[in-house]
Structures are given as structure tokens and as C-alpha cells.
Amino acid sequence: MTGSEAATANYAEDNSQVGMQAGVVHGDVTIYSTPPAASPTERFEIGVMLLDGGQPSKAREVISEAVMAGLTGSRVCFHWQLALVSGRAWNEMPDADAAALRQAPSFCRLSGGDAWADGVKTVLQLMDAAAKPNTDLRPLLKDFDNLAEPQRGMILRHLELFLEGPLKNEIWDRALDEAREEQMAGNRSERVWKYFHPNPAGPRFLPVRPPVIPAGTRGRAVCGAVVLGGAALNLGYLLLRDLQLLTLLVYALGSGGGFLAFRAGTEWHYLTERLHAKDREFRRPQEFPSRAKPSGFAGKVDQRFDRYFARYVPRNASRQTWLDGTAGIRKILRDEMVEVYREQRTSVEQIAWLIRYRVSEVRRQWENGALWGYRRELAVPLGTKAATLLGLAALASGTVWTMADAARTAPVNAAVSALLALVAGRVAVRARMRIVTETRRHAADVAEQSRVQEGCQAAFERWKRKLADKPTDPEMAIWLDRDRKVLLSDALDHYGLTMSDVIAHAFIEAPGSPTRRARVPQGPPRYTRYRLLLFLLTKDGIRQLGADLDFERGTFHDQARTNYRYEAVAAVRVRQADDGDHSFELALVNGELVKAEMLAAAIDELHVDETHATVSETMLDAAGLSHTLHVMEGIAAEGKRWLEQERPRKADPQGRAAAWTAATPRAATGAPRT
Known part of the structure; x- marks a missing residue:
């Protein structure tokens, strides 16, 4: 000290x-909330919870209101008695509360026959014994020890300060035995921590960005395809008209090669774009030293991500390597959390479980190599590259052969058709590649988010089950x-x-x-x-x-x-x-x-x-x-004078006995008030 x-x-x-x-x-x-229009029964039940929750002053107020409103019964009387004595010594009780304590059985129309009525009578007997120290305690203690639970335990808890003399020692010994035996009862060591966690908020996610395909792109794809098809048919007609069958076969093979190159090239383009997009997620974000750190909800989310990324370091990496390697994905996860929960009146504590889970998933993927697994999945296969190059070679060869033969019979028509086919094909292919890439990007994002949502929902259910036995x-x-x-x-x-x-x-x-x-x-x-x-x-x-x-x-x-x-x-x-x-x-x-x-x-x-x-x-x-x-x-x-005055007040049985004379046999036996 x-x-x-x-x-x-x-x-x-x-x-x-x-x-x-x-x-x-x-x-x-x-x-503990008491609605303004609460009935006497509702007020009483709230008062019981207040008493159990260690708020005797508020419990006295609420239970007294219920009693004054006409609520009666042995359970009501017992809790009212305990509320009146809980948390204070005899000499701290106002006269009005002392009178209420004496009159509680008659006020509540006590009738015997149940454990609550036995508890009321025991409290009265304890009050009598406290007022008359010369009372033989053996019958009283025997009755007390035979009292049922929870009445016995509640008396031990709430009368700690109220009793004096030998009775105080006897009741204290019993209270201490109960406290030591039950101190860790109810699986306390495994449940207390749960009280400090709020009920979790469910997982939320930003909606997947829909495919962004402008109308102009779709128009170019359609128009380009139409023009390309017309030019191709015109070239084929020229060859067929002149019965250039070998050239027509070469032309068909070249066109097939072009289609193959388009299909494989579109796949190549999609995989490359997807790979670059995923790489950008892991790229360390640009830092702005002069920018102030966010406060409020966003600042608390930052703190949680910093804490859990610093705590959940993979086994196969140093802390700095881990933090540097996940800076980009950390920012993406953080920004998503801030965005989807900021306006939902959700506290950071309610989504701490989700932050932990997302960070733990990143660590798991790091440890098993899946965090960069997309690089293998999005690597362009050799077959796709080969098909693209071979298709382009076939298209180029067929086009040259076809143009050479067609130009001998219809040079202007062939040249115009070839030019239209080249321009329209380029426009159509580029537009179509963008459409396909964006459509597949959206589908891949939906599938990826679905997998993440399934994992988060399962983690959410596990966390709720874990908190299900949170102590009251x-x-x-x-x-x-x-x-x-x-x-x-x-x-x-x-x-x-x-x-x-x-x-x-x-x-x-x-x-x-x-x-x-x-x-x-x-x-x-x-x-x-x-x-x-x-x-x-x-x-x-x-x-x-x-x-x-x-x-x-x-x-x-x-x-x-x-x-x-x-x-x-x-x-x-x-x-x-x-x-x-x-x-x-x-x-x-x-x-x-x-x-x-x-x-x-x-x-x-x-x-x-x-x-x-x-x-x-x-x-x-x-x-x-x-x-x-x-x-x-x-x-x-x-100073010590207070002590000298306090001891006689506690030791003098006459004052306390006189104050307790109103506890008549009628009250003690629980006869109803007339």
C-alpha cells in the first residue's frame, strides 16, 4: 500500500x-428495467433480480412498490424481508423500514405450507434471536440447517451485516462454508469470460460488384460480329463462285483457327486480368505519413485488426514478413468491415469474433500455402497459350492464302471484305473479351464470397453456441x-x-x-x-x-x-x-x-x-x-467514541428487543392481516 x-x-x-x-x-x-406501466407482479420480479444482482437499495424500492400495490404471498414476503435487511446493519435501518420488516408477514398475508413461508419464519426467528442475545440458538440453528434451498443460501448472503453476537458467528460459519464450497460453482472459470463478450452481430458483406458492361461495349460486340460475319461470308462466296475448292478449304481451316484463337485468347485474357486483380489485393497499400489515424468506430476496427494480425503470426513466418505480406489484404478486410457495419449501430466488440475469424483464416491459408494458391489456379495453361498461338497462325495463313486467290478474280471486293473483316473482327473481339472477362469475374466473385460467407456463418454459429451459457x-x-x-x-x-x-x-x-x-x-x-x-x-x-x-x-x-x-x-x-x-x-x-x-x-x-x-x-x-x-x-x-457508543448499541438487548416487539406471534405464524 x-x-x-x-x-x-x-x-x-x-x-x-x-x-x-x-x-x-x-x-x-x-x-433490471422497470417499465412505467409494469404490473405489481412484474415490478416484484424485477426487484427479485435486483436483489440477486446485489442492488439492495433499488430492490427495496421496487419490491416495496409491488407490495404497496397489493401483491401478496410468502415468496413476496421473503424477498421483501431480505431486501429490507440486505447490505446494512441493524442500526442503519430507518424506523419506517424496521416497521415494514416487522409487519411484512401480515402485510403480505402470509400463509404457511411452503418453503418460502418457512424462510419468512426463519428470518423472523433470526431477528428475535438478534434482539435477544440470551436466546437458545440450538433449535433455531437446527431449523435453519433444515431450511431448503434457495432460501437458506439467500439468508446467508443477505443477513451478513444484520446479525450480532453468538448468532453472528454461527451464521457466518455457515455462510463461509457455503462461499468456499460454491465459490467456483456453475463452471465459473469456464464461463466468466463470456460475460464480457456481447452477443455477436451476424456476418455482413459488401454486395459483389455487378458486371460493368457499358451498352456501347455490347453494341460494338454485336455490330462487329455482324460485320465480321458478313465480310467472311462474302469472301467465302467469292471462292465458291470461282470453284476454288482448295482455297475454300484453307479458308475454312483459317476461320476455325481464328475461332480457336478467340476462345483460347479470351481465357488467357481473363486469367491474366484476374491474376493482376488478385495481386493488387496483396500489394502493400501506399502509406501517407501525414494522414491522421481514424477515430471512432473505424479507429477501433483498425486496433482490432492490428491486434489480431500481430497475435496470429503463422508458424512458418516472422512477424514482420507476415505483416508486410498481408498489408494489402488486411486493408481490404478492414475497409469492408468499416463499410458494412459503420451505419448499423454495431459495436466493435460485437464483430470482434468476425475479425478474429477472418484473420485466423488468412493465417491458415498462409500456413498451408493456399493464400497464394490463386497464382497456381490463375496461371495460364500451356495448352491455352499453344491453342491461341496455333489458332492465330492458322488464321493468318488462311487469310493470306485466301486473299491471294480471291484478289485475282475480284480484287476490289476481296480487299474491301478483308478490310471490313479486320476492323470489325478487332472491334468485336475486344468487346467480346471484355464482356466475357467481366461476366466471369462476377461469377468468380460470387462463388468466392459464397465460400467466405459459409465459413463466416459457421464460425458465427460456433461462437453463439460457445456464448450460450454466458452467466447472468x-x-x-x-x-x-x-x-x-x-x-x-x-x-x-x-x-x-x-x-x-x-x-x-x-x-x-x-x-x-x-x-x-x-x-x-x-x-x-x-x-x-x-x-x-x-x-x-x-x-x-x-x-x-x-x-x-x-x-x-x-x-x-x-x-x-x-x-x-x-x-x-x-x-x-x-x-x-x-x-x-x-x-x-x-x-x-x-x-x-x-x-x-x-x-x-x-x-x-x-x-x-x-x-x-x-x-x-x-x-x-x-x-x-x-x-x-x-x-x-x-x-x-x-473516533473511538463512535466505537464506544456503537458497542453498547449492539450489545444492549433491551433497545433491540423493544424495537422488535411488534413482531407478534400473529406475524410470526403468518396469520393474515384483518
Whole structure:
């Protein structure tokens, strides 16, 4: 906690940076959103999710609204009770909430006979025992141990701060056993990472460029073919008229050679053009040093491509060779992604899977040599070249022979026909080659994109199946609660304390570094790494423990402990910025400063009906800051006197028993209200 060269022990120093690799809002999840016209039942179910998600303040509000609207039942009563006590100690509860807690069974018209009603009665019994420390705990604990799940586990989770004395130790032991046994339950280590990935966006592609064949080109092809055909027929007529049968045979062979040369030459031309086009894709793009790097969506896409191309280096190439060799295709893929997703309100995180897949495919093709396989596929075969050259030779020979014989009988007619045939043939061949090349280019592009689409769609389905068991936000909250209990237990063991020795304890949760974050709308941010700060208030002073939590593995690292007397606390401050940022500061009289940043401003992905202020409020509720402030501000204001006053308040059974007298037998038995 204290740097070797610093005079201040900082939990998160002013100049420290929290590494944020990604921020995700699961916009398709609405478990915490309360529609204005929601029915009492709908409000209650949302309140249950808020309670499970570690937002007790909001849960109290929503469940109370449902109850006041007339919703009743043992399940309603049980969750209302837990919402009223969750996240705060007995002396932090307002009188109105204490009255609601006492009257909950009658308000909800509790009737026995199910596990929820048993849970309600158990909570009441625990409240009675907490108010009367001399109560024999053995029957109560036996009933508690026989309580069904999930009621038993929920009580262990939400009554942590509310109970005192011997009962506190007993319930804590059970809560700790449950936390250690279930800390990694639900295949946590294999599922947590999925929470930080949004539901993926489906693959999209630019439409294949249609064949670009101007009408003039088609016209030249048709007209040229007609003129060529007419000139050829006229030459044939001249030979046939004069019965030059040998020359006519040579003429036919020359014409056949010309047709063969056209067919083979068109194939040669197409393959050459296609090869040059593919080579241009791999050509390193021209760089413009003065051009600013793109920002926003395009900039994030750039970063992802740079990251994955730098990470997925083929086994048979150096990093620089790989990056240089794929610069062109990298730019093409990047430009396509930016173009097809820019206006679709899609985040980069939603297409990260597609970027990874496309990069991995480039690497796979590089490794097996298929990346340049087009050069083999588009290489002009020797047979095509030979057919073109032989056909041209036959055409030239036949033309010369034919013209020589035809010129003897009809020199002008033969010359005009030959000239027309030459000009029209050249026009028709060039136009027809362009038409064929463009048509085949389009067909090849369609076939190539179809193959890519099939691969991307299969990868998309695989990724969706992989994320199908993504944990819910309440699951994340429960795992975090168990981690906190484990850390609290480690602190108690280190200092040789029991839970009843602790007058009060409080946590501060802040994002670790580096970390990724994600949240559901109206929910608090969850992190892959946390920095937890624990305060234990004992009769001898304050025990402070800080630790980094690797949330995926449930392990703690870089623990740091500090101890100080109550008189050493100079001030406790919570600063709130206009953008919702909060920082907690604990100043000691020797100038040391313990500071934790709760970064709401870093959350720039806001959902509908959200503001930085509402997100900040949710974050602080989930982090339990109100309880922490109650404890630490009391110490800062009164020092040990707060401790001396707090201990009698907790130890005096009369005040608590008097406050609990309204928990009548009728309420305890669940008789309906009259």
C-alpha cells in the first residue's frame, strides 16, 4: 500500500491508470428495467433480480412498490424481508423500514405450507434471536440447517451485516462454508469470460460488384460480329463462285483457327486480368505519413485488426514478413468491415469474433500455402497459350492464302471484305473479351464470397453456441459476494479474530488494472479484475486489507495490510463529479491517504434511459458504499467514541428487543392481516 518513495499510502494513486481493454453493455438484456406501466407482479420480479444482482437499495424500492400495490404471498414476503435487511446493519435501518420488516408477514398475508413461508419464519426467528442475545440458538440453528434451498443460501448472503453476537458467528460459519464450497460453482472459470463478450452481430458483406458492361461495349460486340460475319461470308462466296475448292478449304481451316484463337485468347485474357486483380489485393497499400489515424468506430476496427494480425503470426513466418505480406489484404478486410457495419449501430466488440475469424483464416491459408494458391489456379495453361498461338497462325495463313486467290478474280471486293473483316473482327473481339472477362469475374466473385460467407456463418454459429451459457448478472453478483466472504475470512484468520470480535466491517470495490468491464442496462459494471479494500473495526483499531481479485479464477493477489488506531483517522471524503465519478478518500493524521476510484465516467456505453448519474448510483449501491460510509464517517467524526457508543448499541438487548416487539406471534405464524 505504501510505496518506497512515497509519503502517502494510496489504494489507487491519483496518477494511476485503470486499463480498460473493452467496455460492453448487453443491450439485449432487460432484467433490471422497470417499465412505467409494469404490473405489481412484474415490478416484484424485477426487484427479485435486483436483489440477486446485489442492488439492495433499488430492490427495496421496487419490491416495496409491488407490495404497496397489493401483491401478496410468502415468496413476496421473503424477498421483501431480505431486501429490507440486505447490505446494512441493524442500526442503519430507518424506523419506517424496521416497521415494514416487522409487519411484512401480515402485510403480505402470509400463509404457511411452503418453503418460502418457512424462510419468512426463519428470518423472523433470526431477528428475535438478534434482539435477544440470551436466546437458545440450538433449535433455531437446527431449523435453519433444515431450511431448503434457495432460501437458506439467500439468508446467508443477505443477513451478513444484520446479525450480532453468538448468532453472528454461527451464521457466518455457515455462510463461509457455503462461499468456499460454491465459490467456483456453475463452471465459473469456464464461463466468466463470456460475460464480457456481447452477443455477436451476424456476418455482413459488401454486395459483389455487378458486371460493368457499358451498352456501347455490347453494341460494338454485336455490330462487329455482324460485320465480321458478313465480310467472311462474302469472301467465302467469292471462292465458291470461282470453284476454288482448295482455297475454300484453307479458308475454312483459317476461320476455325481464328475461332480457336478467340476462345483460347479470351481465357488467357481473363486469367491474366484476374491474376493482376488478385495481386493488387496483396500489394502493400501506399502509406501517407501525414494522414491522421481514424477515430471512432473505424479507429477501433483498425486496433482490432492490428491486434489480431500481430497475435496470429503463422508458424512458418516472422512477424514482420507476415505483416508486410498481408498489408494489402488486411486493408481490404478492414475497409469492408468499416463499410458494412459503420451505419448499423454495431459495436466493435460485437464483430470482434468476425475479425478474429477472418484473420485466423488468412493465417491458415498462409500456413498451408493456399493464400497464394490463386497464382497456381490463375496461371495460364500451356495448352491455352499453344491453342491461341496455333489458332492465330492458322488464321493468318488462311487469310493470306485466301486473299491471294480471291484478289485475282475480284480484287476490289476481296480487299474491301478483308478490310471490313479486320476492323470489325478487332472491334468485336475486344468487346467480346471484355464482356466475357467481366461476366466471369462476377461469377468468380460470387462463388468466392459464397465460400467466405459459409465459413463466416459457421464460425458465427460456433461462437453463439460457445456464448450460450454466458452467466447472468445475478450469477456474477453471487460469485463476487462469495469472493468477498473468502477475503474477509482470510483477514479474520490473519488477525486471529472471529466475526463477533468485529464491531463492523466494510468493503470498497474498484476496478483493477488491467481489466475489462461489462454490464447489463440499469446494472452495475462487472470487471475481470477488482481491487478490493476491506476495513475491519475492532476494539484495538482498524485493520485494513487490500487485494487484487482475479474474478475469472477467484484468486487474490498483491495483498497489502495496514493497521492504525481510530485516532489516526483524520477525515473520510467522498467526491462526486458531475459526470458521476466517485472517489473515496480516507486521510490519516500522518498525511497518508487511502483512495479508491469508482469510475463511472469511464462508462461511455449508455443504454436508453441511462445517464452517468444513474449508472453511478447503481454502481455505488452494488458496491455497498452507503454502509462503508456509515462506518468510516462515524469513525472519522467521533473516533473511538463512535466505537464506544456503537458497542453498547449492539450489545444492549433491551433497545433491540423493544424495537422488535411488534413482531407478534400473529406475524410470526403468518396469520393474515384483518
